[in-house]
Amino acid sequence: MIDKTTLWIVIIGLGLGSFMLRFVFTGMVGERAMPPWLLRHLRYTAVAVLPALIAPQVLWPSATGGEPDPARLAAAAVALAVGLITKNVLGAMISGGLTLYAMLYLLG
């Protein structure tokens, strides 16, 4: 059982901490110009951080106890390929989801 005091400390601490992380640059830097070298790096934030976030989940899903899973690998490949070719986010999501369920069904 989770202790109620701990829970509220975590909720409030995590809320404040997360807000600080989200506000640190937009809030503190604001309109001031950032150096070009920094801007050059920041242009790659999304394409670096999000793939880094999901790569381990794709290769070693916790749902299968960390074992690579053909259904999830295929679903990820299809979502990526459809997204690359069509640039259609919803289309890529749905094809990835359908692939996942089709493969899970076929592989039992």
Place this chain on the structure above:
Amino acid sequence: MRTTTAKSAYVRGVIDGSPFILVIIPFATLFGLLAVEAGLSVFETLAFSIVVIAGAAQFTALQLMQENAPTIVVLASALAVNLRMAMYSASLTPYIGAAPIWQRALAAYLTVDQSYIVGIAKFEKEPQMTVPERVGYFLGAVTPVVPLWYIFTGVGALLGAQVPDSWALDFAIPITFLAMIAPMFRTLPHVVAAFVAVVVSLLCASVPYSLGIIIAGLAGMIAGARLEKRLETKGQTAP
């Protein structure tokens, strides 16, 4: 005129953020179910989602609290999972840094993976957008996401039953992010940044507190920036 364009930007944001409805409903429901299973009340579960709005960090905190980890460890780990938000904040600054402080504070509270990725993709593609349009668009993109995160956390908490593993809900998030990221691979440096980030992330998978993600993200950003600079000096920069 100004408010009109900000309003239409908001509407476009809502449209572009709406694919996430499919994902956020099961994900939020799952958090609600797990939280109640861990002994939280419906009110506590809702408060958690409203105060924090950060899926991965909330799951981390919940799991560590169940394992009776020290409070400071729970906070440090969950915040480490959320460190990427500081990177998102930095990356959004050139686009919305000039907005009024209350708008920036609101946007900060509403910065989640989904709103960031929808927003940044648009801002990069349409550099002529004005600051009010960008803020409007960003708030639009988060409109289909955050209220549903609250509501379905509550629904999950009220249902309180377990979702079968066979639904494979764990994979809803990876699929959405792949679908969102794929159209952003416009130039070679973007592709290289992602590739380096993935390789480093896999190598760093055992680094504690999800810090491997931050290390990998930085490595990918450095790789992308280096290559961009090199291509530029060669005079063959991609469009």
